[in-house]
Amino acid sequence: MPKQVDHRERRETIARALWRVVEQRGIAHASVREVAQEAGISHGAVQHYFATREEMLVFAMDFASEQTSLRVAERIREIGSPPHPRDMLRVMLTEMLPLHPDARATSRMSAAYVLEALHNANIHTRTRDGLAHGRDLIEQIVRQAITDDHISPDRDPATETNLLLALTGLTPLIELDVIEPQEALTAVDQHLDQLFTNRTRPHPAADA
Amino acid sequence: MPKQVDHRERRETIARALWRVVEQRGIAHASVREVAQEAGISHGAVQHYFATREEMLVFAMDFASEQTSLRVAERIREIGSPPHPRDMLRVMLTEMLPLHPDARATSRMSAAYVLEALHNANIHTRTRDGLAHGRDLIEQIVRQAITDDHISPDRDPATETNLLLALTGLTPLIELDVIEPQEALTAVDQHLDQLFTNRTRPHPAADA
DNA sequence: GATGTAATATGTCAATCGTATTGAAAAGAG
DNA sequence: CTCTTTTCAATACGATTGACATATTACATC
Numbered sequence: 381m382p383k384q385v386d387h388r389e390r391r392e393t394i395a396r397a398l399w400r401v402v403e404q405r406g407i408a409h410a411s412v413r414e415v416a417q418e419a420g421i422s423h424g425a426v427q428h429y430f431a432t433r434e435e436m437l438v439f440a441m442d443f444a445s446e447q448t449s450l451r452v453a454e455r456i457r458e459i460g461s462p463p464h465p466r467d468m469l470r471v472m473l474t475e476m477l478p479l480h481p482d483a484r485a486t487s488r489m490s491a492a493y494v495l496e497a498l499h500n501a502n503i504h505t506r507t508r509d510g511l512a513h514g515r516d517l518i519e520q521i522v523r524q525a526i527t528d529d530h531i532s533p534d535r536d537p538a539t540e541t542n543l544l545l546a547l548t549g550l551t552p553l554i555e556l557d558v559i560e561p562q563e564a565l566t567a568v569d570q571h572l573d574q575l576f577t578n579r580t581r582p583h584p585a586a587d588a
Numbered sequence: 589m590p591k592q593v594d595h596r597e598r599r600e601t602i603a604r605a606l607w608r609v610v611e612q613r614g615i616a617h618a619s620v621r622e623v624a625q626e627a628g629i630s631h632g633a634v635q636h637y638f639a640t641r642e643e644m645l646v647f648a649m650d651f652a653s654e655q656t657s658l659r660v661a662e663r664i665r666e667i668g669s670p671p672h673p674r675d676m677l678r679v680m681l682t683e684m685l686p687l688h689p690d691a692r693a694t695s696r697m698s699a700a701y702v703l704e705a706l707h708n709a710n711i712h713t714r715t716r717d718g719l720a721h722g723r724d725l726i727e728q729i730v731r732q733a734i735t736d737d738h739i740s741p742d743r744d745p746a747t748e749t750n751l752l753l754a755l756t757g758l759t760p761l762i763e764l765d766v767i768e769p770q771e772a773l774t775a776v777d778q779h780l781d782q783l784f785t786n787r788t789r790p791h792p793a794a795d796a
Numbered sequence: 797g798a799t800g801t802a803a804t805a806t807g808t809c810a811a812t813c814g815t816a817t818t819g820a821a822a823a824g825a826g
Numbered sequence: 827c828t829c830t831t832t833t834c835a836a837t838a839c840g841a842t843t844g845a846c847a848t849a850t851t852a853c854a855t856c
Contacts, residue, residue, distance in 0.1 A: 382822090384832075384833095385832080385833070404707070405707055406682070406703065406704065406706065406707040407703070408616060409707075410814065411812080412813085412814065412815085413812085413813080421835090422834060422835045422836075423835090424812095424833095424834055424835050424836070424837095425833075425834045425835075426782060426834095427814095427816090427834090428833065428834060431815095432814080432815080433813095433814065433815090435776065451826090456767050485810080488703075488706065491702075491703060492703060493765070493766065494612065494699075494760050495615070495696075495699060495700060495703060496614065497763075497764060497818075498614065498696065498763060498764075499612070499613055499614040499617075504764065504850090507764055508764040508765060508766060511760065511761070511764055511766050512766050513832080515761070536774075536778070538771065539771070539774050539775050539778050540776075540778075542758065542761065542767055542771060542775040543755075543775050543778065543779055544816090545757065545758075545761060546754055546755050546756075546757035546758045546761075546775065547751075547754050547757060548754075548757040548760075549753065549754035549755060549756040549757020549758070549759070550753075550754045550757070551757070552702050552719065552756075553723070553750065553753060553754075554717055555702070555705075555706060556702065556705060556706075556712065556715055556716045557716060558716060558719050558720050558723060559750055563746065563747070563750060564750070566744075566750075567641070567747050567750040567751050567754065569753065570744070570747045571746075571751055574782060592803095592853090592854080593802080593803070598803095619843060619844080620843085620844065620845090621840080621842085621843080621844090627804090629804075630804060630805045630806075631805090631806095631844095632803095632804060632805055632806070632807095633803075633804050633805075635844090635845080635846085636802090636803065638805070639845095640844080640845080641843095641844065641845090717808075797827080797856100798855105798856090799838100799854105799855085799856085800853105800855090800856105801851085801852100801854095802854100802856105803850100803851080803852075803853095804849100804850080804851070804852095805848100805849075805850070805851085806847100806848080806849070806850085807834085807846100807848070807849090808836095808845100808846085808847075809832095809844105809845085809846085809847100810843100810844100810845095811843080811844090812839095812840080812841100812842085812843075812844105812852105813840100813842070813843085814839105814840100814841090814842105815838105815839090815840095816837105816838085816839085817835080817836100817837080817839100818827100818835105818836085818838095819831100819834105819835090819842090820834090820835080821832105821833085821834085821835095822831100822832085822833075822834100823830100823831095823832085823833105823846075824829105824830095824831095824832105824851100825830085825831105825833100825853085826827100826828080826829075826831085
């Protein structure tokens with residue numbers, strides 16, 4: 381057997397190079413050659429690990445989702461146990477918004493991928509399933525929070541879940557410098573305050 | 589003088605062809621040649637009206653914003669006078685979301701443009717200014733609604749404006765068939781209900 | 797109806813793209 | 827050492843791109 385290389389590791393290295401190209405120059409510049417140059421290897425080497433450009437993009441996106449989940453899991457772990465549902469949702473949202481370098485890289489990757497999904501059946505299915513899965517996770521948290529009396533039972537879990545995911549709509553405002561990152565956080569907290577305000581207690585109060 | 593053509597009209601025809609290409613095949617396929625083919629003219633003709641591809645894209649995007657504003661103005665006019673601020677905001681949001689063909693075309697054009705703005709200083713400035721202007725309009729409505737006692741004075745106008753704009757974050761959920769258009773409308777109405785519920789009257793009540 | 801110019805079509809060019817092909821290092825197995 | 831297979835660099839090829847140049851068509855004006 382010849383020199384053995386960790387394929388997964390190489391693919392992740394290339395994927396991160398692709399992230400950087402997408403973040404700095406846009407997905408239009410994410411060609412096999414330019415990603416290879418960013419990664420410091422020949423484009424023949426990239427082809428060795430990804431048969432086609434689409435396969436490279438798909439891996440880079442899956443890797444981005446995975447890394448985002450890991451960041452969320454890590455930050456929830458930091459909170460300590462048991463995490464309050466409000467804090468879990470806040471972590472999820474702040475990791476999906478481009479509020480720090482890692483999150484911005486995966487956020488831009490995600491945005492480019494959603495656009496791609498609109499015209500590519502394969503990518504559409506993958507993106508849809510991933511998004512639907514993330515949505516289910518959030519709805520589970522919302523439902524449990526209602527059961528645990530953190531959220532008013534008058535709220536519709538499905539609608540509130542959709543509104544929480546809608547907060548990613550702050551992304552363009554942040555990216556285009558229309559609002560400051562701090563304003564985005566304020567908006568997220570304001571929405572969570574509203575959601576976790578029980579109708580029987582109109583004024584924000586401690587939940588725990 | 590030879591044959592005279594309405595330049596503005598020709599440019600709008602080309603812009604609409606570009607919208608269709610962007611909607612059906614993505615902005616990556618919005619080349620001068622393909623847009624020309626979609627418009628049923630030669631690529632030389634397109635270059636007669638747009639010196640560069642970027643000029644074509646810029647015009648198509650400005651035209652999309654303009655048409656969206658016109659749709660909003662038309663639908664507000666249909667409501668009758670004076671329009672309730674809640675209705676005005678609802679119209680704005682429903683025309684920004686991809687809930688019908690015209691809105692979907694301009695929405696996809698807008699999404700592609702935002703991505704482009706992240707790596708093109710010229711487009712960044714234009715997009716930022718347009719978005720900031722739209723945001724100002726909404727904040728004006730919110731502030732007036734607070735003055736007119738339609739929205740609780742406890743609400744922060746800037747934050748509430750950001751949250752309203754964030755509702756465009758429903759777009760990916762709609763486009764990727766994660767939620768139905770009806771669910772998006774329900775979410776918008778739910779958010780508006782919350783916003784227009786005066787704290788002194790915890791239960792939803794008629795405002796007019 | 798001759799003429800000049802706007803409108804439109806067609807052609808060319810260098811650059812870049814994705815992908816296929818080829819071959820040379822490299823290194824464990826015999 | 828020799829063989830075999832992985833790694834990866836180099837190159838070729840056909841297609842497409844934006845931009846520019848050229849050619850043709852059509853019409854308003856004199």
